[in-house]
Amino acid sequence: MKRRTKKLLLNWRIILLTVFLIGSVVTLAVRPLTFGIDISGGVALVAQTEHPVDADTMQLVVDSLQKRLNTLGLRDITVEAQGDQIVLVKVANVTTAEEADAIKNVIESQGVFYMEFDGVIFGTGQDVEYVGIYQIKPDNTWSVPFRISKSAAEKFAELAKGKTGWPVDMFLDPPVNSLLVVPDSVYNLMNSSEFNAQVPEAPTLLQRITKAFNITVVAYANQTADELADMAEGREKIVLVDLNQGLQSELENMNVTVRLVQRGPGESDHALIIRTLGLYGPYSVGEGLATGQPQQDVQITGTASDRLTAEQEARQIYTVLKSGSLPVKLNVVGMEFISPRLGENFKYQALLAGIGALIAVFAIVYFHYRNWKIAIPVASTSFFEAIIILGFAALIQWNLDLPSIAGIIAAIGTGVDQQIVITDELLGGTKETRITRRSNVLKRMGRAFFVIFASAATTIVAMSFLLIYFVGTLKGFAFTTILGVVIGILVTRPAYAEIAKYLLGED
Template sequence: MNRKLKRILLNWKVLLLILFLIGSIGSLYARGLTFGIDISGGVALIAQTEEPVDSKTMELVVDSLQKRLNTFGLRDISVEGQGNSIVVVKVANVSSTEEANQLKQVIESQGVFFMEFNGVVFGTGKDITYVGPYEIKPDNSWAVPFRISKSAAEKFAELAKGKAGWPVDMFLDPPVNSLLVVPQDVFITMNGTAFNAGAPDAPPLALRIKKALNITTVMYTNQSARELKEIANGKTIVLAGVPRELYDQLKAMNVSVKYIQSEAGTDTTTFVKEILGLYGPYSLGEGLANGVPQTDVQITGHAANRVKAEREAKTVYTVLKSGSLPVKLRVISMEFISPKLGQDFKNQALYAGLAALVAVLLIVYFHYRNWKIAIPVASTSLFEVIIILGIAALIKWNLDLPSIAGIIAAIGTGVDQQVVITDELLGGERSARITRRAGALKRIGRAFFIIFASAATTIAAMSFLLVYFVGTLKGFAVTTIIGVLIGIFVTRPAYAEVARYLIGEE
């Protein structure tokens, strides 16, 4: 092997670049790239608030949805408020009706969250200060850790003292202050021990929700609409699984009424949970029944298999992360979006990228008239793209048009910085060859001072977009920052070493 080439390949900065390249290629091969809604399509959901809201409330709704659907901003999810009642949600890589319906359920469940024990609400969504990642164990048991406020912990400790095994209920947007009219089998289930988590001495679910949420449950025995109106006494009437004509009759009487249809094949306990927005009940552990307030708690469960355990844990995690919103959303329209550019765009982007790479190679060559400069500059740009794409594959980052623009911006900056390094190395006087090594290091130092100053300015500007904006601008900012960081810490130092050996010491 050529002595100079061996020195280059054994340099630690070049070795670091090689390791990043190998890792990125492995990531691309193992995980592949995912693309955003602009390229691979997705689904658009239009939601409407329960009532018109002011701009501040709309901002809160949009921010909460954005953070819930995309905690780290790495998936192509766009949430936009329009006017005082419309919210548009676009999610990439959703092609099935089942996935779209799950998103619909998540959006519509942005109501008020309650934690209840023995008929007392001891906390709401505002009392949940942290939700940790859920854990699935080999025996298909699961756990979701979370933290509650000090006041909620103290209240719960007082309520739960000496009641190990009693049911702890969680509700998301239950029908508070209502008259719940249900069939006989549902009424019997709610007044039995089916929701007592194995504690027969605990009060039945119907009594707990009466005390905690002012929900009165009555069994439907062919009462007329007028009789139900009198029983409700001004409350909202919730009809669940009873004749539909009652809804129309009560509507005609200007009564606030909601109707919930029991789907075919739905068992009674599942239907009760749907009516109430109930999650649980969860059995109270011994460690929480000693009367000592504990802010760090967890919900645990067990499933028949890992898939079910994952689904149960994820549901609890999502509900806990929901918190509270001042207004409820209802999805009024759902439309699948075809790719705007699709496979043709991917091919065109590939061809354009290769053409740009060739253009960089030729322009740099005609400028310096030296292939020893042109080839490393073009190669470094190619390596930078591979590393950025490898990171995108590793974190399952949905690449959309702004993200690709960010990559291009980072690469453009990289070529400029490589030219700065090259010009500095070529700027030494030939008469000073006797101190060429010291001179090369000094000139590289000057070049990196300029490079770091430029990178700091770019990162500062992109950080502003990252902090204060969401959606596409955020994706552009993230890609640009990652590209710049890869450049200044991996590819630029490696290029400087290669250029120093090929140019500075010849």
């Protein structure tokens, strides 16, 4: 008996299940689950384009909105296209009308795109006359061609003459005419040559934005709200970067317009600066552009470590260039708040539903087989599967909404079906017949897993269509269902088969 138990514990399928289970528990302990707005509360806004647009234009609108809303420092933002005119924007943890109105204004504004060199704005989105399709070369270098107006080309030629390698910056909705209050580390980085492209002696990013946008950057040294308000006299707003919300409240009570930019999990100073300023670049001035001769047809180039990264970088620049002159305007036609208290109620109900499903599984399996050795492992395996799914969701910071939770329950249901197939094969199809020979056990397990893999493949294919071709809540349901099925066939189902063979004396 001890030998059989030791053999079970050392089985690689049991070890794999144990590793995944421990990893999931640790992940959930150090990285809590994140929830969608139907659970955590927030606001959903429905925006409509002025006229129907094609799929490429709609994707451009979605990408641009995502980038603009990210610059506000908001978290858990979802922007989805629905058809050829509707865009659904969901933002979690937004509970006040003022916050919702700020988001509405961003959606309805077409944004302002700036091109800056040496602290001088030489062009805006209105000067981008054409943006060509980006190209990726076999060596993973990429280029985005575009055409600027004659006046912008002439201005840039004059500024960049003889300045090969100097930094060229592009901005989307930067905080113009504002006071930027930042931590010491952020201030020092902005005032270094970090953003100077190939020329360390060029003006720093701090100097360039001060000259171009009238942005004053100060390092936070425990200044009071009154002191900051005095420093911001005549400015449109104060931008607090990675600082406490108490300071924001004090300034707002003084009728000062404040924008709070919070640091994201693991976000570096470099990334925080880029997001705060809406900065893209800097890009180096090539030799051909430093001759003093105006050139309207120009391009931005870059090099990446692999093709996927090159594709992402090129598409980002393509989107930014296009978003400065969007071909369509959006109007918010609907807005709905979801209370955090209502969301907590949904979370509680979802938890009860999950517990109820596990209890129902245990009861039905027990009354079918009249055997604790079958009912307990089936219910336990389903519970372990749910823990692993939640651990994976926490690891990738997937926002769990109600459909996602329903997908987990659906995956558990599919798993129970497959465990019953395994159990029936071990029992030989009846309660009286027992499998005694190892060769027969292997044959029956092979037959059981053939059925399981076929069923899993069918489910994955069906859910993949929802994940790829549909939008909204169906994506969450499809994702967690697929995740549950994959975890089941790779981890929990093989482990259950070994446990069942051990408990039924079939190994």
